[in-house]
Amino acid sequence: MTYDPAAVQRPPLAKPNVEVLAVTDARKYTGKHLGAIRGGYGNALKTIEASGPVKDVVHKAFEDALNARGLLASTDGGGYGLDITVEKLDCSQLIRKEAHARFRVTVLEKGTGQPVYSKVVEDNREGAGNPFITGVFGSVEELRKMANDSMQAAIDQAIDNPAFLTVVRAR
Secondary structure: OOOOOOOOOOOOOOOOOOOEEEEEOOOOOOOOOOEEEEEEOOOEEEEEEEEHHHHHHHHHHHHHHHHHHOOOOOOOOOOOEEEEEEEEEEEEEEEEEEEEEEEEEEEEOOOOOEEEEEEEEEEEEEEEOOOOHHHOOOOOOHHHHHHHHHHHHHHHHHHOOOOHHHHHHOO
């Protein structure tokens, strides 16, 4: 899972002033687990996993998103730090495909360690169901892409938020 900065616009006053301090995986299933394609009894037939621990994947994706906007500071170089909690990042398919991403993003002023902004961002996706391409015929790659798209949309929602940009002085 990766962040694709193809359609990103740089904020007018962007300067490298933000770094990702910490990402916490607060999901029920931690590690690399994202979800499963399930059979008729709800049993997992195929599992979907991230390329590495989800907290590391999300950390890298937020860094890539900040970098694409000209906001990513070098380590210990920015005035602001992000503390991100992964509340939800999953996908599943029984008949229809579903993917969900929810992150709590807190901006800390690095000089004081005090939070100056916090927001929960969320993206939920649902694909049409086709009973002929489910179960063993379900595509792990299509479901992984849907989860990746949901993650990216939630990250864009967090970083492109006018209140966030105002707090980090990029607007």
